[in-house]
Amino acid sequence: MNAPTATAHLLPEIALRPVPQALLDALATRFGAQCSTAQAVREQHGRDEGSLQAPPPSAVVFAQSTRDVQDAVRLASEHSVPVIAYGAGSSLEGHLLAVQGGISIDVSRMNQVLSIDADDLTVTVQPGITRKQLNEAVKDTGLFFPIDPGADASIGGMAATRASGTNAVRYGTMRENVLALEVVLASGEAIRTGTRAKKSAAGYDLTRLMVGSEGTLGILTEVTVRLYPLPEAVSAAICSFPSIEAAVRTTIQTIQLGVPIARCELIDANSVRMVNAHSKLGLREEPLLLMEFHGSPASVREQAETVQEIASEFGGNAFEWASTPEERTRLWAARHNAYFAAVQSRPGCMAISTDTCVPISRLADCLLDSVHEADASGIPYFLVGHVGDGNFHFGYLIDPASPAERSQAEQLNHQLVARALQLGGTCTGEHGVGIHKMGFLLDEAGAGAVGVMRAIKQALDPKNILNPGKIFSL
């Protein structure tokens, strides 16, 4: 690159590692039409939905089996070339960027359900299946997989980034819901971690170590996750509030009272305006909580009544109900479309997304001060959040051609993260570290803990070929 762009300054200064022609030839021989070096294919695999950019990988292998992944990793290892696993491409923090060069291993064709064990509430799948495909596959069992990060992400990618989303307040994250894995290591060897037993004390928890390791310790080739009975009754509600504070205080009290709410999402007035414009909805342009209750009919009614009482104490009004699946889908579409609606509200803009998560008692402190800072900055933004978990996202809508705007957005993000850490929280509730948050991770965990992570990485991947340059510099 001749002139450093606003983007480039965020990428660590690491030279691309060579990808020898001998490797490309060996991949072509082994994989034939399953390997592509076409420019468009490489470019598609060299980016994610975040704001960072890097040169694309040199080749893309479309794996169809664990054996394919093993062989691709072994060939890459012989040449000390980086390999980056690719599922649905929906990560946000630069996870998929070939910042040190290398090849992409696309597992999206490994999308089979291997075993539905309805009696044990578990299912074992290949990593490329998406969450919607998975739910389609299990729907006849009366069970469902609740983790919903918004995007139709792959289960492998969700495990690799420890994803969560709207249902986590009740059902937990990928941390709680992955029981067992098959993983291809840097050597090409495949191991199994965990079993289908509900609990185990059998040695180091390699399952939880792999979940959230962002492809830097191994490539997931099978994933066993928990399923849950479809709730007997589901009810959704939307409630608008005179202020963000009122919505947040309603949330805090709901959680502290132990209401087992299934979803509790904040949408600020900016987002509502953008969603109304994008989806032709007529929602009140005030801060909203979108809520969902799961359980027996009696329990759902009880939960909803409790929350309605709390909301009205804080001035919440227009508590509207959506009990039919169609009405619920319409409401949740508004939430899920917020990102796209926001990006469309400023043509040509790019969203810089934050992801802090704090203990629920500190949510108001953390969020409200950051709203004031964002308002004062003049940068257009939207705010949505899984507030029941203490997790929320600002999306700063910047002009990608303006280094000043990016710098200002990153400054807001820094202030927000510093505040969250000071309040006992984390820089990332669910998006992961990738490239974008490497500095924040150091602030949060400290050099000692990041040193432990780096030592583990070096022990398991001595050639540093598994998605190098992510989580920490190496």
Place this chain on the structure above:
Amino acid sequence: MNAPTATAHLLPEIALRPVPQALLDALATRFGAQCSTAQAVREQHGRDEGSLQAPPPSAVVFAQSTRDVQDAVRLASEHSVPVIAYGAGSSLEGHLLAVQGGISIDVSRMNQVLSIDADDLTVTVQPGITRKQLNEAVKDTGLFFPIDPGADASIGGMAATRASGTNAVRYGTMRENVLALEVVLASGEAIRTGTRAKKSAAGYDLTRLMVGSEGTLGILTEVTVRLYPLPEAVSAAICSFPSIEAAVRTTIQTIQLGVPIARCELIDANSVRMVNAHSKLGLREEPLLLMEFHGSPASVREQAETVQEIASEFGGNAFEWASTPEERTRLWAARHNAYFAAVQSRPGCMAISTDTCVPISRLADCLLDSVHEADASGIPYFLVGHVGDGNFHFGYLIDPASPAERSQAEQLNHQLVARALQLGGTCTGEHGVGIHKMGFLLDEAGAGAVGVMRAIKQALDPKNILNPGKIFSL
């Protein structure tokens, strides 16, 4: 030892490492009266509640602060001498045995509550506090810490072995309930893992890596755990069954129907006889389920009615209720005393305990065949289990002076573990690996996965001083 005993053959053949006088002198200088080399103190710290034995450690340091732990580890590291953290001494698999020699670091004086954050349902404690002390400390908040392994174990020890117990079917294990840690590494450096945020995607999950690492990767010096609101209503019930199978099938159906039962414990007829004799109770000497229901009064009633219906389908009778705290305590005392009642039933005997856990749908297959094998062996035994989790314990009551009996008990254990693994389960639901299950871990996880564990250990503890010779040979 001149003649190999039945015990000795289970211990790996590793020579004791030297503990130089210079280290003992340095410890005496640094710790004064906080360091003891008295025989009785050393012997007390060189054993646990399991069946294995080894020579005691050379000295015991009574740490009173993180700084004390750091200094003791640093001094030991200078001399490459093993250090073994000691909490309440209630582990079962030889975790605390100084199989390579070394010193014990007793953290039982580090038993303070550091911060109760009732609004966030978290508490941060020093590792030496026991679970009963912790519950006493938080009782005024209306919250409680549910994990109950039976013994009044230390929270640090429970985290280190990934303990669980009777409440895990509803509240999870230490895996789900530890949020953050302070850990002293092999270098003496202290790091923090995790935050008080409910979820995080910030790099490798070092918290979950440390939980269950049995003191081999670090010594826990602070532990942040989740608390739960005391349930509005609690009800306990006891139900006897014509056969173990009937009790187990009732359990399976209860779990598969999604009843959020808080405790679901099996006690076989042998255990009931032993408990009756030990505690002067008049329980029907048939297989029993002991159950507990938590929730709103309506929910507790609904849960209990559902389970009562299921139980009666399987011939369960005498569904007796205990709604007052006193009645509940009496019932649960029977369960908690089963181990001691059993050991007293055969004077001079020793219990060899199993700990398999299988997916709930395989519980009957796994358990019933093992009951037949145990009956056929002629060895006295008792059987208790957290069957709601698919986890159960045989206790084979052997004469410790009889190598033949030990060998027969270990053979039964081997057959049980092989069956559990074949059914998708684990060799240890909650006791951990220690020394006793190192072979089983290899069978379960495979050499590749154990190799990953060993590589992590070697990277983080290059001198192999942290509780060496546990989980895997090294």
